[in-house]
Amino acid sequence: GIQVEQSPPDLILQEGANSTLRCNFSDSVNNLQWFHQNPWGQLINLFYIPSGTKQNGRLSATTVATERYSLLYISSSQTTDSGVYFCAVGLLYTNAGKSTFGDGTTLTVKP
Amino acid sequence: NAGVTQTPKFRVLKTGQSMTLLCAQDMNHEYMYWYRQDPGMGLRLIHYSVGEGTTAKGEVPDGYNVSRLKKQNFLLGLESAAPSQTSVYFCASGRGTAQETQYFGPGTRLLVL
Numbered sequence: 001g002i003q004v005e006q007s008p009p010d011l012i013l014q015e016g017a018n019s020t021l022r023c024n025f026s027d028s029v030n031n032l033q034w035f036h037q038n039p040w041g042q043l044i045n046l047f048y049i050p051s052g053t054k055q056n057g058r059l060s061a062t063t064v065a066t067e068r069y070s071l072l073y074i075s076s077s078q079t080t081d082s083g084v085y086f087c088a089v090g091l092l093y094t095n096a097g098k099s100t101f102g103d104g105t106t107l108t109v110k111p
Numbered sequence: 112n113a114g115v116t117q118t119p120k121f122r123v124l125k126t127g128q129s130m131t132l133l134c135a136q137d138m139n140h141e142y143m144y145w146y147r148q149d150p151g152m153g154l155r156l157i158h159y160s161v162g163e164g165t166t167a168k169g170e171v172p173d174g175y176n177v178s179r180l181k182k183q184n185f186l187l188g189l190e191s192a193a194p195s196q197t198s199v200y201f202c203a204s205g206r207g208t209a210q211e212t213q214y215f216g217p218g219t220r221l222l223v224l
Contacts, residue, residue: 033213041199048212098144099156101155102153103151
């Protein structure tokens, strides 16, 4: 099956710092999503971004499908950004909208 | 519009006991999914459904059964719980094409002693 690798596995920042999270995948995909899992375990959709660049406030994401990677940028980080960030991909030639998740990047933002 | 809801939120079972987790969605989505999340890992697909009356196996289906008798509900059953099934279970729904995002429920924490 498809392999999804996220880096770094852990990241500790001071409030106000910027960060870049990376997601590499091993096969062609036509579905890529970034999720934030907050400390209470809730999964929150951040971006649906199979290609191109999107921005939402302090967060932005870029996917280069031909090179099989996606990046999530967090600017001016806040303590509320803490949690685990997951990348999930769907294969190009599969159906049912199934997603394969990476193991996540755990972000801790210190005040 | 409640989105995706899961019942119960937390459950403790003894080895060998059975239980059913309920997922409900009010977005008229055709596709529904059950995932499990173990500590330090991403979500892994257990079973999924592409419509009412259909089910299919995902990545880690052993020890689980599912049913989709109504479009809005997707049930996950554990016939004989094992400690290895201690996990957080997430349900999701979507329109089913690979180009659509999935919407997740709040999760059910299951502890099997």
